[in-house]
Amino acid sequence: MKEFTDKVAVITGAGSGIGRALALGLGLRGARLALSDVDAEGLESTVEAAKAQGADVRGYSLDVSDRAAVLAHADEVASAFGRVNVVVNNAGVALGATVEDMTFEDYDWLMGINLGGVVNGTKAFLPHLIGSGDGHLVNISSVFGFVGVPTQSAYNAAKFAVRGFTEALREEMLAARHPVAVSCVHPGGIKTNIARHARGGGDGDQEAAAAGFEKIALTTPKKAAETIIRGVERRSARILIGPDAYVIDAIPRVLGSAYQRPLATMARLGFKRMGKN
Secondary structure, eight states: OOOOTTOEEEESSTTSHHHHHHHHHHHHTTOEEEEEESOHHHHHHHHHHHHHTTOOEEEEEOOTTOHHHHHHHHHHHHHHHSOOOEEEEOOOOOBOOOTTTOOHHHHHHHHHHHTHHHHHHHHHHHHHHHHHSSEEEEEEOOGGGTSOOTTOHHHHHHHHHHHHHHHHHHHHHHHHTOSEEEEEEEEOSBSSSTTTTOBOSOHHHHHHHHHHHHHHOOBOHHHHHHHHHHHHHTTOSEEEESHHHHHHHHHHHHHGGGGHHHHHHHHHHHHHHTTOO
8 A cells, every 4th residue: 555545544542642643644644534542532632633634534432342332333434434445453551460460350451452452443344444455454563462571461462462363364365365455563662651551550560660661662653653654555564663673573583482581580670679579
């Protein structure tokens, strides 16, 4: 997809971060936008910003973990815009907790959004992408889809699964010769609010974790969006975002499972500082 003018782009989690930056970036390139989020205020801000740029845009309140709602959303968007060319399953949440401390409810919450939302969005929109004759599906995984990290088991599980799901789907589209390109995106540290809105740990722990994340996040949402758009133009199967993403992608290739021991040592030191061990 070299040209976005008059293409219909669907973006979940468009109220902030990468989703908002993608909406504005694609809007500037002439795409017609169907944007959704559970955050009504954030979504309205993105919609108004896109309108100010001259984009044809509509906003939709949507919980991506609600399968019936996502299926209805796909039909509503296709009816309103006439077709669907690009779908970005971007909505996501974070959870920091050890497996021992994590509740089943927290685990189900994260998996329902980070994995279930991707599956729901893919299944709901795939017939429309195929029918467009020029479709592109973008699923957001993470560098945590490459390596396991202590206190991130739920997030790891979802992002590893998104990677496997997306890669298998791409192979299916190629095998069936459907006119749909498929990309899996692996961002490194992006300067968004996901860490501040994460579940898990006490207030002090959460604030410290969010502050630490913001210090090491290397890439702005705008830069991330530009990288994704360039990847769509090139029909890239895998899109890495940020220099840290390339480093983390290389670690398990070089070290294999040996990378796990130093991470465990770092976690042990962190737990001691927090008085948890």
